Amino acid sequence: MPGGLVALLDDIAVLARLAAASADDVAAAAGKAGSKTLGVVIDDAAVTPGYVVGLSPARELPIIWKITLGSLRNKLLFILPVALLLSAFAPWALTPILMLGGLYLCFEGAEKVLHALQGDHAEEAVATIEDPAALEARQVGGAIRTDLILSAEIMVITLNELTGSPILTQAGVLALVGAAVTIGVYGVVGLIVKMDDIGLHLARSGGAAAGFGRGLVKAMPLLLQTLSVVGTGAMLWVGGGILIHGFAQFGFTAPEHLIHELAVGIGRGMGAIEWAITALSGGLVGLAAGALVVGALHLKPGATH
Template sequence: MAGGLVALLDDVAALARLAAASADDLMTAATRAGSKTVGVVIDDAAVTPGYVVGLPPARELPIIAKIAIGSLRNKLLFILPAALILSAFAQWALTPILMLGGVYLSFEGVEKIIKSLRGEKAIKEVARINDPAELEARLVGGAIRTDLVLSAEIMVIALNELAEASIGTQALVLALVGVVVTIAIYGVVGVIVKMDDVGLRLWRSGGTAAGLGRAIVRAMPLLLTALSFIGTAAMLWVGGGILIHGLAHFGFAMPEEIIHDLAVAAGGSVSIVEWAVAALCTGIVGILAGTIPAAATNLKPSGKH
C-alpha cells in the first residue's frame, strides 16, 4: 500500500459508502468526508495564502472568497454532472482520470520547485503586472484552475465507492462532500491570511496581548514559507500516490508493494517512521512523474537563428 495516501483514500471511500447507506446521516458523513479529504487538497490550503501576499489587506478575503466560489462552481456545475455521467456510462474511466490528475499534480509540484529555483525571474514575471485588477484576476484564475484538478480528484474518489447507489444518492453525497470540503479548506485559508492583521491589532493594543500579537506578526513569514513547502510536497505526495494506487488497480502492484515493504522495514514498530518513509517514496514517484511534462513545458528556444 502507498502509505498514508491509500489509507486516506480508504477513509474517504468508507465515508462515501456510509453516506450512501443512510440518508439520515448524509450531512454527518459529508462533514467527516470533508475533514478527511483535507489531506488530498492540503496543497490548496497551503498554497492559496501565497496568492494574496503583497496585495492590499482589504482585498485578501474578497480574493479568497472568489477562489472559494470558483472552487464550488468547479465541483457543483462542472465536475458533479460529468462524474454522474461517467458513473452511468463509463465507470471504467474513473481510475484513468484519477491517474491523469495525479500526473498533473506531480507536474504542478515539479513546476513549483523549478520556479523557486529560478527565484528572481519568477518574481519579475509577477512584478510586470501593473494593473491591480489584472493581477487579481490572474491570481484567482490560476488558483481556480489548480483547484479544478484537486476537486475532480475528491469527487471521483468518493464516486468510485458509490457505484451501487442510486444516481440521486450519488448526486446528493457528492454535492455535500463538495460543499463541506470547500468551506473547510477556504475557511482555514481565510484564517491564515488574516492572522497577521489580528497579530498587529493585538500588538498595538498593548497589555498582556501585545506579546502574543508580536509573536504572531513575526511568525507569519516563517509560516507562509513553511506552507509553500508543505503545499509543494503535498502535490508530489498526493500525485505520486494516486499514480501508484492506479497502477495497482490495473494489476501492476509492484511499486505499491515495494514502497510498503520499505516503509515497514524502516519503521518497524514506529508508525510515524513507516508513514514518513512511505510518503517520501511516494513523493519521489511524484517527482519522477512530473519531471517529464515539466521539462517539456520549460524547454524554450534560444532565440538564435
C-alpha cells in the same frame, strides 16, 4: 376521514424515517470518503494563500471569497454532474482521469521545485502588473484553474469510495463533501491571510496580548514560506500516490507492493513512520513523474520557462 388522515400521517412518518436513514447514510459515507481526500485538501489549503501575495490587504478576503465561489462552482456545477455520468455510464474512465489529474499535480510540484532551485521570480512577475484590477483578476483566475484540478481529484477520490451506492447517495455525498471541503479549506485560508492583521491589532492593543500579536506578525513570513513548502510537498505526495495506486488498478502492482513492504519493514508497526515512508515514496515518484513532464515540455520547439 380520520382513518385516512391517520394512514397519511403514518405514510409521512415512514417517509421521514427513510429520509433520516438516507441522510445518516450520506453523512457516514461523506465522512469516510472525505477522509480519503485529506492529502488533496492539505495541498489546496497550502497553495491558495500564495495567490494573495502582492495584493492589497483590503482585498484579501474579497479575493478569497471569489475563489471560494469559483471552487463551489467547479465542484457542484461542473464536476459533480460529469462525475455522476461517468459513474453511471463509464466507470472505467474514473481511474485514468484521476491519474491524469495526479500527473498534473506532479508537474506543478516539480515545476515549483525547479523554480526554487533556479531562484523563484514569482513575486517579480506579480510586480510587473501595475493595474490592481488586472492583477486581482489574474490571481483569482489562476487560483480557480488550480482549484479545478484539485476539486476534480477530491470528487473522483470521493466517488471511488462510493462504488455500488445508489446514484442519489453518490450525488448527496459528492455535494456534501464538495461543500464541506470548500468551506473548510477557504475558511482556514481566510484566517491564514488575515493573521498578520490580527497580530497588528493585538500588538497595538497593549497589555498581555501585545507580545503575542508582535510574535504573530514576525511568524507570518515563516508560516507562509512553510505553507509554500508543504503545498509543493503535498502536490508531489498526492500526485505520486495517485499514480502508484492507479497503476496497481491496471495490474502493475509492483511499486505499490514494494512501497508497502518498505514502509512496514522500516516502521515495524509504528503507524506514523509507516505513513511517512509511504508519503515520502509517493513524493519521490511524483517528483520523478513531474520532472519527466517538465523535461518533455522544455523539449518542445519554442518552449520557454
